[in-house]
Amino acid sequence: MESVQNKIVKAALLGAGTVGSGVYELVKERQEDFPHICGAQIEIAKILVRDASKERAGIPSDLLTDSWEEIIADDSISIIIEVMGGIEPAKSYLLEAMKAGKQVVTANKDLIAEHGHELLDTAEKYGCDFKFEAAVAGCVPIIQVLKQSMSSENITEIMGIVNGTTNYILTRMTQSGMSYDEALKEATDLGYAEADPTADVDGLDAGRKIAIMASIAFHSRVTFSDVYIEGIRNITAKDIFYAKEFNSVIKLVGIARKDENGIEVKVLPILIPQEHPLATVNDSFNAVFVHGTASDDTMYYGRGAGKRPTASAVTGDLCTVARHIIEKHSNLHVCSCYKELPIKNxxxxxxxxxxxxxxxxxxxxxxxxxxxxxxxxxxxxxxxxxxxxxxxxxxxxxxxxxxxxxxxxxxxxxxxxxxxxxxxxxxxxx
The missing domain is CATH 3.30.70.260 (ACT domain)
Structure with a gap:
């Protein structure tokens, strides 16, 4: 019997930015353990970048390529790890990869929220794994929980603090008395907020994530355009003051609820009582609160963003897919959206x-x-x-x-x- 030490699964990484470099680092760090937990060595064989001549700290230059064709034509590469973000060319690359029989791991929330059904249908058609744990809440394993651990549960509500930037801003406004502008500046200086914070502070990032979770939890397709969204730009120090008067805090929360009349899905700032578990989720942490008719209330908490936490979720999916390849099976958890529930206005x-x-x-x-x-x-x-x-x-x-x-x-x-x-x-x- 071939030793697991001699088995190698090769993967290509699409993107070498913050998350991509984190994935590469983590794969290197865990090389000794992968044969035992994944059933094989995992090797990053190629890394797709825009400019292959540009040096990337800690990444050998011979791994870099600016040619997607070089990757897709390489039969030795079994897994595509997409961390480049955006809709295109990521969508085209992943569809082409699955049609070529390659397995896929992605952290791309924009892509899943808009085109998840097409990607999952393609994965099912071609018998491929399609994993996206990192697309929702960093290292918080909520996708696996919804797809597997709670697959038999009748979930009726999901509430999530799933954007670390806005949670950091609101935490600083609450605990330090900062204005919105002051807290945003600090979040930007610390690297929590992008130079253009629109996707975060206007609720768009959280909207994509709650759409993904609602689709899985309620077995009915919910897209980003179905989500009602309000952001936090208009939250003031006076609002924070009054929230305290009512023994509450203000959090930007994604909410998805299901009843006999359909699904409501929204992202907005809300006053949450201090005694609610989500009220104590501060700084850049994320948490997802799930209610099921059998399980009652459960909550999942952890780092929602950042190089290492997101890389951890990606690498966890990578290890799962590698084991499926070694064990010669895949496509265990594809789209479960067998219902067509109406979305409420x-x-x-x-x-x-x-x-x-x-x-x-x-x-x-x-x-x-x-x-x-x-x-x-x-x-x-x-x-x-x-x-x-x-x-x-x-x-x-x-x-x-x-x-x-x-x-x-x-x-x-x-x-x-x-x-x-x-x-x-x-x-x-x-």
């Missing part, structure tokens, strides 16, 4: 609301405001007033759970009232 979902508004400081104003809410079938849970200045009072209202459509109707009426100077903040409440 945000206006047809239900939420509680935190509303901060500036109103005229005179008798009868509060009665007018409560009358508007009552007419629109919005029930008020709490009202507080903390400040008044120059004839303007600041009101903070917390509602009971209400249909979003009814609350929108009330809000539109309030905005037209002469007694309402401005609507300062509108945030959902868990």
């Amino acid at each position: 945000i206006q047809d979902t239900y939420s509680r609301f935190f509303l901060r508004m500036q109103v005229a400081d005179r008798p009868g104003v509060l009665a007018n405001i409560t009358s508007v809410f009552g007419t629109s079938q919005v029930s008020i849970a709490q009202i507080i007033q903390k400040s008044r200045q120059n004839g303007i009072a600041e009101l903070v209202i917390i509602t009971d759970k209400v249909k979003e459509l009814y609350f929108s109707d009330a809000l539109n009426i309030l905005k037209r009232l002469s007694i309402v100077n401005s609507i300062s903040s509108l945030i959902r409440v868990y």
